Every structure is written in C-alpha cells, then in structure tokens.
Amino acid sequence: MSASMLRVCLTAVLALAGAGTALTGAQADGRLEARYRMSIGGLELGRAALIIEIDDKSYVASGSGRLTGVAQAVAPGKGTAGARGTMEHGAPAPRSFAMEAESEKKSEAIRIVMNAVGVTDMRVEPPVNPALDRVPISDKDKKGVLDPMTAALIAVPAAADPFSAKACDRVLSIFDGRQRYDLELSFERVEEVKAEKGYEGPAVVCRIAYRPVSGHRPNRSAVKYMMKNRDMFVWLVPVAGTKVMVPFRAAVATAIGVARLDAESFETEPMVPRRAAPARAGAP
Template identity: 30%
Template sequence: MRTPKLLAALLSGALTLSGMAPLPAAAASTEVTTRYAVSLMGLSVGQATFTTSVDGNAYSVSGNLSSAGLANLFSPTSGTSSSSGRIRNGRLEADRYRLNYTSDGKKWSSDIRMRRGTVRQATIAPKLRKDLPKDYVPVTKGQLASVVDPLAGLVFRAPVDPAKVCNRTVSFFDGWSRLDLKLSPAGTEPFRASGWTGNTAVCDVRVVPVGGYRKGSSGLRYIQSQTIRIWFARLGDTDLVAPVKVRIPTKVGTLMLTAASIADA
C-alpha cells in the first residue's frame, strides 16, 4: 500500500478508536468533551474532539477528526462519527451509529440502526461490489446479534478489580466488517491529561476477523499478528471506564491516540 493510502486508512481507523470518549456518570445530566492527539512514529498526523452527553439513561456521543502535519501533506482526511442510545447494565447500547469521512476527495459513510444489540439495518456508501473477490468472507445475519458499535463499544462498568476490565471479548460491527477484540490484562499504569490524573487498567488486544474481510489481505494478516494496547481510565466519581490511550502497531510505525484533555462542557 502506498504511503498516502496507508495514512488515510490509519486516520479513518483513528476516527473510530478516538471516539471511545470518557463517559460521565449515568445518573446525572451532564456533558464531557475529550480532545485526542493522533501521532504516527511520534509525528502529529491528526486531532479529534468528542463530546459525550448523558441525560438519565440516554446517551449520545458525537465528534470529528481531521488530519494534520505529515498526513495532511500526503492525504487530507476528515470525518465525523456519532452514536446514540441507552445505558443498560452499565454499558452503552446504541440505537444508531453513523460514520462519515473523506480522504483525497473520496467519501465513505456508514449508518447502522440497532435494537438491543442486534443490527436491524445497515447502509454503507459506496455499496459493496457485486463481483467480490473469491476470498471475501461475507457478514452473515447471525453475526449481527449481540454486537456493539465501534464508537461507544469500549465503555464498561468499572469492576472492583481493575484487571477484570480486560477479561472480555468485544464484538464490533461498523457497517463493513464484523470483528472481535479479545482483551487480556497487561497491568496498570498512571496517566495524566489536562483535567484528569489517575491510574489506568492496561489491556492487550488481539483482533479476530469474523466477517466482511478478505482472507488474502496482507493488512489483515499483519494486524492479526500484532497486539494493540488500550489504557482504560475510571473517571472521577463515575462507575464507568473508557479508553484514554490507544497504541496500534502498523507497517510504517506505531500509531498513538492519546487523550490530551478531559473537561466538563
């Protein structure tokens, strides 16, 4: 993959991952804004801002990402993403998830409607080709139950033992692909951002493709052989945890997403 296309792919992935914004306490009506820095090999390639709102048991997350620095020179990328629904059993359960992004003048979009973790309708643009490659593995109807959207799918109720944050498998669907993230404990580490200081639960994450992918994809084989790392923080007096830092290995270097500030709106 040429560098411009690779940078565009990394930034579109960052739009999904950086949207895992910290969630305020479910019992109150409140709003939190989180700003992320996105870097590749230590160089700035993007920035994102996400706002999470909670009113009783209803939530909404909306945000945007734009390329910067080196990525802007090669492949200007921008996008928006949103998720809305209810808070049930200590996690976010989406009714609707939307993603729109543009890179090099080309546009992609996903609009998913869900009910109790089951996908009812998914619309993507551009649509899948009719002449899909022979090694393409489609998403089946059975794989669209008990799933979460990528934007709010990594927000959990904080367990008493921080290590238990990582003892789980998360089933994602973004409109194109179904994949599982298998989390395992990797210790604890301190973390500091403007507006927040404390300890984080660190999880190692392995990617397992389920549907909507090519078996022969070299990019997929690479990410399956790597370990993503996510830092989860318990925020203030809330009983929920969410990612504040993500490290993703890539063929051209390490992609980092780091919360720079966390503030009440």
C-alpha cells in the same frame, strides 16, 4: 490518505475498547470532553475529539478527526462519528450509529440502526467492493453486536474496582457496517497518566487482540499482520460520576513505527441533574 484509512484512525479513537460487562446498582451521570493527538513514529498524523454524556437512562457520544501536518499536505482528510442508545441494567445498549469520512479522492458514509437484538437497518456508501475471497457477513453476524462508538464505553460492575482486571477481561463483538470483528482485551497493568489539561491519575492498561469474523479478506497482508499483532494497547480511565471507562491513550505497533493516540485534554465531570425552579411567592 484514503477515506478508509481515515476511518481506521477514527475507529482507533472510538473503538479500541467497548462495553460488555453489566453494571449493578445505580448509574450516576457524567460528561467527558477530550482531545487527542494522533501520531506514528513520533510524527503527528492528526487530531481527534470525543464528547460523551451518560445518565441512568441514555448515552450520547460524538467524535471527530482530521489529518494535520505532513499527512494533511499529502492527502487532506476529515471525519465525524456519533452514536446514541439506552442504558439497560447499567450497560450501554446501542440504537443508532453514523460515520462520515472524506478525503481528496473519496467520501464514505455509514448509517446503522439497532435494537436490543441487533442491526435492523443499515446503509453503507460506497458499497463494499465484491471479492471472491471476502468472508460474507451473515444475519447472525449482525446480532448481539456493538457499533464502534458504543464500543468506546467500558461498563465496570458497581462492586468492582475500576482500576483492576475487571475493566479489561472481556471479548467485544463489533460491527462497523463493513466488517464484523472481535476485540479481545486482557489486563496488563495499572499506570499513572497525566493530560496537559484535565485528568491526572491511574489508568488501566489493556492488551488488545484483533479477531476478524466476517467482511474481511483473510489473504490480505494487512489482515494477517493485525491478527498476529501482539503490541496493541489501550489505557482506560473513568468518566467522572460513573463506572464507565473510556480510552485515554492507545498504541499499535505497525511496520513503520508505533501508531499512538494520546489525550492532550481530558476534562470529565459529573453532570448535575436539572432541578425544577422554585415557585415564586404568590404564584398559583
């Protein structure tokens, strides 16, 4: 499997949902540690992990993935990704993103630096191959966007029920260093889910529509297929102690079967703020 395909697998974990709705009121602190199984047509493809920490001022997210089973035997591959940013008016505001992926034949690295307006600096290795039919990425396309990692955080308004359409109804603007695209989420239903370890309870199911903006080659069959694909879904559950939702499960129909991401372990808990140590008796 190529490094670009591994990037797609990682992105499926890290960017099937995103931030876009501002919170109101105070944002609590929470932590998530999750482990996922990636499969296609029921056959295991790989494993992935996601760690997120959120407080009222900042957030940090990191993820990793690796091919396993038959996929690993055919073409070994692994990758990591990470992002950090601030919480502004209760919503994640990205500041940096990094991703690395490698396979037997290719390695890839992406670095993006952002501010409140948009992308300020970036590095993509190897560079994007020039092509006459590739839609150019303009400076405008790099403004008001989310990186793929920050796009794994759904901020639900404080007054809203997190298990409602408010978690889904949004359009996400994402830039991953190579492409600028929108993910349009729409509410489908609420469904009970259960991990082998950790979370058990309701999840909001959102349908996803892929809308490429730039950096893509519109005549490629894969792009056309994804634009027409109406069978892409993500299941969202909250990070404990917060109003932020993250992917628990995802499913995408492909020509060779349904590609899935399933949380086998999903452990989340509020983070207890550190308190100053009590003064010792007789201390000045």
